[in-house]
Amino acid sequence: MVCQPRANPQAARSSRRGRAASASRVLPLMLIGLTQSLSAATITVNGQTGDPPGTSCDLVEAIENANNDADTNTDCIGSGAYGADTIELTEDVTFDTNPGGMSLPLVVSTTIEIQGYDHTIRRLSGAPDFGIFSVFVSGDLTLRNTTVSGGSYSFEGGGIYNVGTLTLTNSTVSGNSATAGAGGGIDNIFGTVSLFNSTVSGNSADFGRGGGINNFGTLTLTHSTVSGNSASEGGGIFNDEATVDIADSLLANSASGGNCFPADAITTDLGNNFADDGSASCGAGFGLLTGFDHSLADNGGPTKTHALLDGSSAIDQAGACGTTDQRGASRGGRLRQWCVRVPALRRSVL
Ligand SMILES: [Ca+2]
Ligand SMILES: [Ca+2]
Numbered sequence: 001m002v003c004q005p006r007a008n009p010q011a012a013r014s015s016r017r018g019r020a021a022s023a024s025r026v027l028p029l030m031l032i033g034l035t036q037s038l039s040a041a042t043i044t045v046n047g048q049t050g051d052p053p054g055t056s057c058d059l060v061e062a063i064e065n066a067n068n069d070a071d072t073n074t075d076c077i078g079s080g081a082y083g084a085d086t087i088e089l090t091e092d093v094t095f096d097t098n099p100g101g102m103s104l105p106l107v108v109s110t111t112i113e114i115q116g117y118d119h120t121i122r123r124l125s126g127a128p129d130f131g132i133f134s135v136f137v138s139g140d141l142t143l144r145n146t147t148v149s150g151g152s153y154s155f156e157g158g159g160i161y162n163v164g165t166l167t168l169t170n171s172t173v174s175g176n177s178a179t180a181g182a183g184g185g186i187d188n189i190f191g192t193v194s195l196f197n198s199t200v201s202g203n204s205a206d207f208g209r210g211g212g213i214n215n216f217g218t219l220t221l222t223h224s225t226v227s228g229n230s231a232s233e234g235g236g237i238f239n240d241e242a243t244v245d246i247a248d249s250l251l252a253n254s255a256s257g258g259n260c261f262p263a264d265a266i267t268t269d270l271g272n273n274f275a276d277d278g279s280a281s282c283g284a285g286f287g288l289l290t291g292f293d294h295s296l297a298d299n300g301g302p303t304k305t306h307a308l309l310d311g312s313s314a315i316d317q318a319g320a321c322g323t324t325d326q327r328g329a330s331r332g333g334r335l336r337q338w339c340v341r342v343p344a345l346r347r348s349v350l
Contacts, residue, residue, distance in 0.1 A: 041066070041078030041085045049099050059121065060099050062087045066112045084111035089119040089146070098128040102153065103161065108139035116146025116171070118302040123150040131157045132176065135191065139164035143171045145302035151176040156214070157187030159203060163217075164191050168198040170326050172303040173212075174296055178205040182238065183214035184229060191217045195224040197326040199305055201296045204255075205231040210238035211257055218243045223325070225306050226259070227252040228294060234261035237282075243267045250306070250314060251275040251282050253294050274314045289314055301327025 043065055047056020054075060061073035069082035078085060114121075121132055131153035135141045141164070148171070151158045159176030160166060161183070173185040185203030186193060187210065200212040211231030213219060215238065226236040227250065235254030237244060238261050247270035251259035259275045260266060260282035266273075274289035275282045291312025296304045305326050308314055 039081035039083035041080040041082045043076050043078045043085060043087045044090060045076075045087060045093065046090045047075075048093065049095060050097070059087070059089075059093045060104055063104060063108065063112065067109050069110070084113075084140075086113045086115060088115045089117055089121075092119045093121045094124050095122070095130075096124045096127045098130045101130065102155075103131045103134040103151075103157075108133065108135045108141045108164070110138065111140040113142040113144065114146055115144050116302065118145055120147040120149055122147075123152060125150065129153055129179070131159065131161055131178075133160040133162075135160065135162040135164040135166050137164050137190075140167075141165070142167040142169065144169045145171065147172045147174065147303050149173075149175045153178055154180050156181040156189070156208070157183045158205070159185045161187045161189070162191040162193055163189050166191065166193045168193075168195045170197045170302060170328065172199040172201065172296070172305070172326075173203065174199070174201045174304065176203045178208055178214075180207050181205065182208035182210050182231075184208075184211045184231065186210075186213045188213065188215045188217040188219055192219075193217065194220045194222075196222045197224065197324075199225045199227070199296070199303070199326065200229065200236075201225070201304075201306065202228045204229065206256070207232060209233045209240070209257075209261070211235045211254065213237045214240070215244055216240040216242050219245070221246040221249045223248045225250045225252070227292075227306050228255065228296065229257075230255035231257035233257050234265065236260055237265055239265035239267070245270060246273055248272045249274075250289055250292065251286070252289055252292050252306070272317055274317070287313060287317065291315075299327060300329060301325075303327075 043062040045059050045062050049058040049060050057076035061076045065076045066085040071077050129152045132148045132151040148159050158178040159173045178184045184205035185200045205211045211229035212226045229235050235257030236251045236259040245268040258281040266283045269285035273286050275286045276289045278288035279286045291309040293307040299305045299307050
């Protein structure tokens with residue numbers, strides 16, 4: 001079938017940035033068909049792009065097989081019937097060359113979950129520019145326990161470009177850049193992006209909007225942190241008159257562009273949110289965040305995180321939440337977000 005971007009009443013807004021750039025990333029994928037069943041295969045990535053044929057399954061090959069629902073690449077035979085497939089990483093995946101264009105060459109066009117098991121998918125410094133992932137209209141990508149890092153794209157979406165459905169769980173998007181456009185970490189155009197127990201840190205769109213996340217779709221953050229990002233406007237989050245719902249989350253340390261932009265960037269404040277500029281940029285409901293570690297660090301768990309320091313204003317302030325944080329560590333018996341009472345675990349994170 002021919003896929004079209006989902007309708008959006010704001011699509012005609014004349015000032016839309018980078019529309020041509022968006023189209024340039026969408027159009028090549030518009031003719032990709034979607035064949036999907038309820039079954040699923042698991043594909044194990046155990047090597048790098050560039051390994052000699054027949055020696056390992058690399059991420060590019062795995063995505064191609066998942067998209068095609070077939071063993072197109074015989075290095076990556078899926079276990080089970082293809083459908084909504086899972087790709088498992090067994091090592092960091094790094095690229096010192098461009099794997100095929102604007103992003104990983106066959107971007108997600110079906111339902112794929114990547115279980116990172118503590119590993120990073122990284123474009124190495126000095127490699128030719130490409131964004132890491134592009135999720136198109138028919139795509140539904142879930143990242144679990146995965147870090148996406150180092151992506152650099154001249155237009156939009158240095159880390160992940162999404163016009164479909166993107167879910168991050170216990171994952172980190174860090175150190176990506178959109179060098180001349182919007183969405184250094186994540187660029188959401190017409191799509192749906194949901195972050196849970198995840199971190200967006202150190203990304204940039206210095207000549208565009210949304211250093212951490214540029215949103216022109218539906219964006220939901222829960223128990224998540226956006227820190228250390230920079231942009232011309234919306235260093236943390238830029239919301240382009242679309243939908244941003246946020247709960248139990250932190251905005252901090254935006255080097256430029258402010259934590260949130262414009263002033264009404266947060267559509268629905270679901271409570272228990274904090275920013276280090278208080279209510280100044282993200283809205284009246286945000287508390288003033290203190291005691292926040294600006295360093296994206298290994299605080300335990302599968303991905304790097306930002307810790308809350310002793311005395312942080314955000315400790316004990318969350319509403320109902322899951323029992324574990326991004327690290328997989330217990331939030332404590334009171335099931336509150338920043339409620340880790342054991343001293344050794346005091347450096348709690350979202
Ligand atoms: Ca191979
Ligand atoms: Ca599939």
